[in-house]
Amino acid sequence: MDLRRLRYFAVLAEELHFTRAAKRLRIAQPALSQQIRALEREVGAVLIERTGTAGLTPVGRVVAAEAATLLAAADAAQARIRAAVRGTERLRLAYTRSARGGRVDALMARFRAGNPHVEVVAETGWTAPNVEGLLGGRFDVAFVRPPVDEPGLRCVHVDTEELLLAVPAGHPLAARRRIPREPLVGEPAVMWPRENGPGMFDRTIAQVWPRGGFNLVRHEPDDEQLLRAVAGGSVVAAVPAGRARALRVPGVRLRRFTAPVPTVDIALAHPARAVPPVVRRLLDLLAVDPVTG
Numbered sequence: 001m002d003l004r005r006l007r008y009f010a011v012l013a014e015e016l017h018f019t020r021a022a023k024r025l026r027i028a029q030p031a032l033s034q035q036i037r038a039l040e041r042e043v044g045a046v047l048i049e050r051t052g053t054a055g056l057t058p059v060g061r062v063v064a065a066e067a068a069t070l071l072a073a074a075d076a077a078q079a080r081i082r083a084a085v086r087g088t089e090r091l092r093l094a095y096t097r098s099a100r101g102g103r104v105d106a107l108m109a110r111f112r113a114g115n116p117h118v119e120v121v122a123e124t125g126w127t128a129p130n131v132e133g134l135l136g137g138r139f140d141v142a143f144v145r146p147p148v149d150e151p152g153l154r155c156v157h158v159d160t161e162e163l164l165l166a167v168p169a170g171h172p173l174a175a176r177r178r179i180p181r182e183p184l185v186g187e188p189a190v191m192w193p194r195e196n197g198p199g200m201f202d203r204t205i206a207q208v209w210p211r212g213g214f215n216l217v218r219h220e221p222d223d224e225q226l227l228r229a230v231a232g233g234s235v236v237a238a239v240p241a242g243r244a245r246a247l248r249v250p251g252v253r254l255r256r257f258t259a260p261v262p263t264v265d266i267a268l269a270h271p272a273r274a275v276p277p278v279v280r281r282l283l284d285l286l287a288v289d290p291v292t293g
Contacts, residue, residue: 003074005039006067008032009047013056013064039063072137073274089115089278093122094130094142096197098223099266102242103159104143107268111282118278127197134269140279141270145200148269155267156286162241163204163262164254166226168233174253181257185213190226190235193219200264207262208238227252240264 008025012032015021022029040047047060056064079090095104112120125133130142134153148155165184167173173183194201205214218235220226223243230237231251244254268286270279 001042001070002039003071005035005042006063006071008035009039010064010067010071012036012048013060013067016055069135069137075137089118091118091120091278091282092138092140093120094133094139095122095124096127096130096143096145096266097124098145098200098240098243099143099159099161102161104266107158107282107285110285114285115278115281126192127200128195131269134271140276141268141282144267144269145197146265146267147199147203148267149199152272153269154272155269156283158266158268158286160263160265162256163208163238163264164241164244164256165208166230166237166239166244166252166254168230168236169251169253170233171236171253173236173255176255178258179255181208181210184209184236185211186215187213188215188217188235190218190220190229190237191216192221192223192226203264204238204262207260208257223247224249238262 008021008027011024012018012021015024018029018032022032025032036048043059043063045059046057047063049055049057049060093108108120112118123133123139127144127148130139130144131148131150131153133139134142135150143158144155146155146157165173165179167179173179191201191204208214218229220229223239224247226237226239227244227247227249229235231249233251239254241254244252268283270283275283
């Protein structure tokens with residue numbers, strides 16, 4: 001499929017107006033119309049409703065979505081080719097906010113040491129946006145919290161982390177060394193929004209409140225704010241051990257659960273198809289222990 005025509009169509013799909021799209025593309029409107037008709041002949045279906053204001057047909061909506069993925073992949077491939085010509089490589093990486101330190105940072109430190117010529121361009125986000133970035137071609141790899149239900153992605157296990165209960169220092173549960181599930185039924189709790197990472201959210205609730213009774217009274221955007229909410233004295237939270245211990249928020253006590261100990265995983269996700277060499281080298285490090293090698 002002609003990538004230039006796809007780029008034209010992607011702009012038109014955003015603008016839904018031939019004159020504005022042609023202006024953005026810096027081409028004449030008749031030329032844009034000609035290219036869109038050529039794309040429609042190539043696809044074998046009408047993509048734009050031309051009665052009244054321009055709108056996408058059902059097939060047009062599918063092509064627009066697929067075009068975004070194809071164009072992002074093409075741009076990424078071109079960037080890798082240009083880097084190869086310059087004698088460098090680039091790895092576009094996304095961390096997940098709840099899993100810095102430990103094996104994640106150890107893995108990346110080993111990769112950087114063994115690949116000094118690779119430019120690592122890193123961002124930090126939640127699992128759901130990281131997955132979207134992978135599917136859209138923005139990232140080459142991303143750390144995520146499984147389970148991730150996307151057939152186009154492959155997740156490679158990095159580590160398993162214990163969940164702890166964060167309680168206010170003055171809370172009755174702070175006096176216990178290990179916390180059973182029963183006292184938590186109905187206890188006011190704080191959590192980050194589910195849309196940040198649906199798989200981890202559901203897995204956390206299923207393990208900590210297996211018989212129900214999850215009483216969510218507050219949302220906070222990240223782990224630090226979540227623990228600060230706990231320090232305020234009115235809520236509890238289930239948090240990954242590494243991040244909670246690293247933050248060390250005053251007024252919060254971290255307690256382990258009684259068996260079965262709840263856990264969450266961290267994985268390295270990447271598109272399942274056309275894995276570039278720089279990503280393969282990172283994945284190869286996971287064939288051995290990310291810390292000890």
